[in-house]
Amino acid sequence: MAGIYIHIPFCKQACHYCDFHFSTSLKKKDEMIAALVRELQLRQKELGNETVETIYFGGGTPSILPITDIRLIIDTIYKIFTVADNPEITVEANPDDLSEERIMALSENGINRLSIGIQSFFEQDLKLMNRAHNATEALKCLQIATHYFDNISIDLIYGTPGMDNQRWLENIQQALDLGISHISSYALTVEPKTALQQFIKKGIIPQPDDAVAHEQFLLLVDHLEANGFVHYELSNFGKENYFSRNNSAYWLGKKYLGIGPSAHSYDGIHRSWNIANNTVYIKTIAEDKLPLEIEALTPTDRYNEYVMTGLRTIWGVSIDRIEAEFGPVYKDYLLQEAQQYRDSGKLELKNNILRTTREGKFFSDGIASDLFFVD
Known part of the structure; x- marks a missing residue:
């Protein structure tokens, strides 16, 4: 099984914290849609016989x-790839775009999951x-969307300067009251070259407090x-049968094809990325050329990636798999380096699976980097 990711590089305006690739001009929208369709055609053999x-x-x-553009891309995928009988088809959406008419149109055109940036x-x-x-649109779009979609995920950001624990709990409770079945939640991060970084440097916005974010x-x-959610990945929480199949495939190392500017692809042994x-x-x-760079992943690259993704998830890192795929040197190194975190209660080893504990989850990326093998 494999996945296809389509990067749509347009936004109405730039969020202060965002460092993703996008443009606030829609002048080249039609040319971009044509290019996305053409890239799919040019890369139709890359997934082989994968469904x-x-x-x-x-x-x-x-x-x-427009719905017609989304429909064109979906139809193109169905035309040139083998698609599962019941694929998960997700569209990321902003509340201000989601009128009832718009939500209804999405539900009638092959989309079965919404990921809404609340x-x-x-x-x-x-x-x-x-x-x-605005806050009114955030609430209203979900009140409408839940009538048309069973599978809805929302994004929530914590650690925002000025947001105390009470307001954060009210955010969470609002999502629960609306019956949302999947939540992706991230700490506000200050990325280089963003407006947020500049505002912090100028003292306009205070620096996010790591201790508050952890709390x-x-x-x-x-x-x-x-409330019945499973914390199945560092930033993702889902009720049973509502885990993101797209994201889970990424964390479990399945193949995926990334289409569009800045999109990344992975086939198990190579990683590629399109020009941003x-x-x-x-x-x-x-010109019927692919604007991408390709990197062949070494065994150390693949080991490090498995440790990083595994420690972020409930599935953890299998010591048996490390030994089978990478050999005893990597296995012994991992166990040796992990011992300090087991001793401090941030990692646990059960049934030969290494996982973060409740105390270690928030720090999983940092722990993983300390477990990376360096040639």
């Missing part, structure tokens, strides 16, 4: 597109982030688990 079980429209803001149900947080929607993360974990420039991407695809 496509997930199609994911990310960005950017895919919900900014981020917060409070106006002061949304203004700080420079989100295009709110633990509140999130406890509150959602008490809309004009160059469109021009290169028009």
